[in-house]
Amino acid sequence: MPQQTLELASRIDGEPVAGVRTIENPNPAQLDDTVSRVDLADAATFARACERAVDSQRAWSATPAPVRGAAIGDLGRIVTANKEALAALVTREIGKPYQEALGEVQEVIDTCVFFAAEGRRLYGMTVPSEMPDKQLFTFRRPVGVMAVITAGNFPIAVPSWYLVPALLAGNAVVWKPAEYAPAIADAFARCIAAAGIPASAVQLVQADGQATSDGLERALSAGHVQKVGFTGSSAVGRSIAAMCGEHLVAPTLELGGKNPLLVLPDADLDLAVEGALFSGFGTAGQRCTSLGVAIVHEQVHDEFLTRFTAAVEEAAVGDPMRSVLYGPMLSQRFADGFERWLEHIEPHHRVSGSSAVGRITAESPRAGFVGDPDAGIFEHPTIVAGVTEDDLLYREETFGPIVPVATAGSFDEALHLANAHGYGLSSAIYTRDASAAFRFAEGVTAGMVSINNSTSGAEAHLPFGGNGKSGNGARQSGVWVLDQVTRWQSVNWDHSGKLQKAQMDVATVPADLDFRV
Numbered sequence: 001m002p003q004q005t006l007e008l009a010s011r012i013d014g015e016p017v018a019g020v021r022t023i024e025n026p027n028p029a030q031l032d033d034t035v036s037r038v039d040l041a042d043a044a045t046f047a048r049a050c051e052r053a054v055d056s057q058r059a060w061s062a063t064p065a066p067v068r069g070a071a072i073g074d075l076g077r078i079v080t081a082n083k084e085a086l087a088a089l090v091t092r093e094i095g096k097p098y099q100e101a102l103g104e105v106q107e108v109i110d111t112c113v114f115f116a117a118e119g120r121r122l123y124g125m126t127v128p129s130e131m132p133d134k135q136l137f138t139f140r141r142p143v144g145v146m147a148v149i150t151a152g153n154f155p156i157a158v159p160s161w162y163l164v165p166a167l168l169a170g171n172a173v174v175w176k177p178a179e180y181a182p183a184i185a186d187a188f189a190r191c192i193a194a195a196g197i198p199a200s201a202v203q204l205v206q207a208d209g210q211a212t213s214d215g216l217e218r219a220l221s222a223g224h225v226q227k228v229g230f231t232g233s234s235a236v237g238r239s240i241a242a243m244c245g246e247h248l249v250a251p252t253l254e255l256g257g258k259n260p261l262l263v264l265p266d267a268d269l270d271l272a273v274e275g276a277l278f279s280g281f282g283t284a285g286q287r288c289t290s291l292g293v294a295i296v297h298e299q300v301h302d303e304f305l306t307r308f309t310a311a312v313e314e315a316a317v318g319d320p321m322r323s324v325l326y327g328p329m330l331s332q333r334f335a336d337g338f339e340r341w342l343e344h345i346e347p348h349h350r351v352s353g354s355s356a357v358g359r360i361t362a363e364s365p366r367a368g369f370v371g372d373p374d375a376g377i378f379e380h381p382t383i384v385a386g387v388t389e390d391d392l393l394y395r396e397e398t399f400g401p402i403v404p405v406a407t408a409g410s411f412d413e414a415l416h417l418a419n420a421h422g423y424g425l426s427s428a429i430y431t432r433d434a435s436a437a438f439r440f441a442e443g444v445t446a447g448m449v450s451i452n453n454s455t456s457g458a459e460a461h462l463p464f465g466g467n468g469k470s471g472n473g474a475r476q477s478g479v480w481v482l483d484q485v486t487r488w489q490s491v492n493w494d495h496s497g498k499l500q501k502a503q504m505d506v507a508t509v510p511a512d513l514d515f516r517v
């Protein structure tokens with residue numbers, strides 16, 4: 001039975017508002033299924049949403065934190081009750097295999113569970129004063145209005161990493177989801193409203209990048225936005241950081257990755273292959289935590305490559321509602337971007353992992369493909385061996401089902417290759433040597449390190465984020481994200497009845513040393 005096309009628009013104070021142009025989003029696994037028709041807003045609408053959020057933030061932050069936490073708890077229960085429907089919508093909209101989509105929705109639930117309880121903590125400290133009859137305290141205060149711009153590869157989990165703690169801490173949010181994932185965003189906004197969180201505290205703006213950038217500039221200039229959260233490419237992150245810098249706003253940036261996976265000679269090779277398969281090809285390589293470059297010690301390189309190639313050849317690719325390693329690309333735009341990387345396969349490289357590269361079609365088939373390749377946007381998995389530090393395939397994020405493999409003659413050379421591209425999001429090492437594992441963790445610049453585990457698949461309550469080209473050091477998730485969504489305020493209360501001056505009216509312990517010369 002054909003599924004319904006969802007008619008979508010921005011929601012300002014919960015009410016749909018007309019846009020300036022309409023786009024259609026097809027199901028990337030089934031292009032004749034139009035998932036949504038979405039009205040995209042202009043810059044003025046984005047700026048207006050930010051302005052409307054200013055007042056609602058004041059009201060929302062006056063709600064006690066445990067009450068805000070209870071609403072987050074309700075949100076978690078609503079998402080739980082709708083887990084299968086939300087996961088099915090993720091799969092329909094962006095082609096993520098259904099099992100993975102269920103995991104993504106679970107990540108939202110885990111985030112709600114964590115922050116529901118945080119409503120009863122949000123701890124500050126008491127601090128001793130240097131003077132009598134004076135009390136010192138610290139309080140976490142909300143930052144204000146937070147503009148959140150998210151990608152569509154994790155169209156509900158990653159937004160929840162921003163929205164849930166931001167709301168718990170008493171902020172209002174203006175959320176601009178990816179244009180190609182508007183339906184799951186709309187569904188999540190409806191879950192939030194159903195949890196009793198005021199609609200005006202979550203303004204949903206469906207817009208393209210240009211309208212968002214222009215609208216954000218206006219809102220920052222008007223002083224209506226105090227924080228920007230962005231998950232997406234390093235290039236866009238850089239321009240958002242520049243815009244924020246102009247307005248003295250510190251953004252939270254979660255950008256691209258070139259996540260290295262090292263395989264040392266003593267590694268369990270089958271485990272390393274399993275990890276590389278999931279890291280490299282899960283979500284069709286379209287995670288920011290996807291394997292960016294496998295760095296394999298020369299002693300085990302050929303054996304690893306043989307086993308990895310065999311695993312990739314056997315892997316099921318295709319219909320994301322069936323049991324597959326990966327489904328389609330997120331949208332045509334991502335297929336186009338990915339195919340451009342294939343042009344950077346150089347003559348000195350060795351390609352393995354599939355009989356063909358590029359788009360999977362009836363003319364360029366893949367053995368064992370699950371479903372009809374011509375129905376959607378599917379790409380062959382590709383392993384490129386012989387990649388070196390000078391290659392673009394080593395230096396830049398490729399965001400698709402391709403795994404470059406480099407060799408290293410020593411641990412130090414492998415560590416150098418793990419860092420030299422300048423990204424620093426996630427990383428992995430396969431070894432049985434605890435000392436090598438910890439030397440790697442100390443030496444790698446990545447914000448996240450896996451030992452004998454995949455580069456992707458971080459748990460929802462550990463700090464998530466990167467350094468270098470992968471971000472600005474901000475961390476999401478767990479208690480660490482509280483530093484992004486709150487600001488410390490220090491309060492001193494003097495009940496001595498007189499003006500006591502810090503540093504000057506401080507009693508000192510007399511010393512009888514004589515320093516006269």
Ligand code: UN1
Nearest residue numbers: 154287288289456457458
């Ligand atoms: C992303 O791709 O932006 O660690 C986030 C992971 C997921 C999140 C990825 N939990 O792979």
